[in-house]
Amino acid sequence: MLTSPTATPAAPVAPATPDRVLTGDRPTGPLHLGHYFGTLRNRVRLQNEGVDLFLVIPDYQVLTDRDVAEHLGEHVEGLVLDYLAAGVDADRATIFTHSAVPALNQLLLPFLSLVSVAELGRNPTVKDEIAHSRQAAVSGLMYTYPAHQAADILFCKATLVPVGRDQEPHLELTRTIARRFNERYGPVFPEPRTLLSEAPLLLGTDGTKMSKSRANSLVLKATSDETARLIRGAKTDATRLISYDPEHRPEVSNLVLLAALCQDRDPHEVAAEIGTGGAAALKATVTEAVNTYFAPLRARRAEYAQDLGHVRQLLREGNRRANEVAEKTLTEVREAMGTTY
Template sequence: MPSAAPRILTGDRPTGPLHLGHYFGTLHNRVRLQNEGVELLLVIPDYQVITDRDVAEDLVTHTENLVVDYLAAGFDPTRSTVFTHSAVPALNQLLLPFLSLVSIAELGRNPTVKDEIAHSRQSAVSGLMYTYPVHQAADILFCKADLVPVGQDQVPHLELTRTIARRFNDRYGHVFPEPEALLSATPLLLGTDGTKMSKSRGNSIPLGATPDETAALIRRATTDADRRITYDPDSRPGVSGLVQLAALCQDRDPHAVAAEIGDGGAAALKRTVTEAVNTYLAPLRARRAEYVRDLSYVREVLREGNKRANAIAEVTLDEVRDAMGGFR
């Protein structure tokens, strides 16, 4: 039976702490959707960590920290589900039939695969890298998600998922919906170096950073020699990224924030941003500290989520096997 509420699948790789880019780009919106009655599933794709690195370092710690961040941001485990790849065998078994529906050429042309290969931490690209978008298709289709929150750069990934669903249905009979993209309205949040905020680039402000750590990160941020502060993302990415961050935290227009700082220069800008970020994150950080002190609860949330996800995946895998002729 289809879910009464729209079902959304999203998630984050456990490769390091979540940061402000994650919060304003996805976390805040996920919580809003959850509170509006959407059925939300959050996958922690631990298997996908080794697509672009040789080993999965600190995997347990990173996974638990992700759950802590979700809870602190407002994730409600009684209404939504968080789970890990490795704990749901039936989900991962979908990878095999799905791989039979796509060509090597199609995988090689995928823009996300190309980008991941360009930034890979491995000395040589593994076969798993090419299956990355198919594994993501399994994440999305195992629960028959209706919507998938993505940035514009991830649309080709979702289009491949839709292609796999369509080809499976054409070949074996209708089992899967073709999920739609839920594009974020939040603009790209730049890191402290003026490029996209990213865990791997070392330019992010983690949600769990202390106020002093936050201040130190912002002091090192890239600006320019023009003392007058303006919001001009094209010609002044470093300055504009900081202005935008303050504006998001204060729920204000970035042009108004820049005008208020005026001729105060980079020092005044960084003070404004530091105060805005630390004030905005204070309640989240307080909740986060409580969950860090009670990791047994965090682990229980994950156990229950894994149990729910397994129940969904086993039903879907049975449908797939029956459709394909009774594989067991």
């Protein structure tokens, strides 16, 4: 159902590990179906094709748009459970947390010296985050957010970064930082390419973008009964004939698309099969499709959740591997900058 992602061409200017991907999710709550069909499923595909996959859980970045990081440990463990349940193999992928890799975070200081305050301030993602910030006053961390993301990407010399189009400015700034560092100090970092996915945007139950912060999402760990209840409350329209028309019937079409993704079918075919059954038949179809598709994932997640000690050990091992990579990169940076005292 999903088209293959395409990468924009960009020749690296420094040696890099071939086919290394860096991506991740902020630990602010459980992942939902939008995450799964938008990124998670594709990450597992890349891993299974032999790509060196790095998954960062940026716990420090939780503080960019909120005053405190509530339930942080619980959310971090929840993300690891979601990753494992979706098929990420901790023996082949490196799952790690921001705060556990000091050498990564040390890159932030030289990186900030390579960009201007104006460049950071006009980043469209930063501007949008500031507009929707939960903080009484925006902290300095918000402005360093793009440079911190650059450190996430460049510490492991990632060559490909999966992003949506709204995140492209962040990656462009990362390329700028890599290029300026190489020009000023010598070739250390590759300029990573954008890995764009044509994955569909799934709406939440209220008809707006599915989001962890909007209480409108179908989370991966939901039970079948919870899923049924949430889908019953999803917004539709008054037209009884079900059709797939995202432009004119976004809420109905979103539910049709969700069923189609779970059944690996064309959404027009799904809509035609429901016909004049109306919203009730549509929601019943979606509920069955979602619960059938995600039953194995939920079972795996529940199994992993019974041994959180093992999950924490996998995370510690990922942190160890990330630290090895980060220390090596930081040594190269110090040698290039002449700060090996």
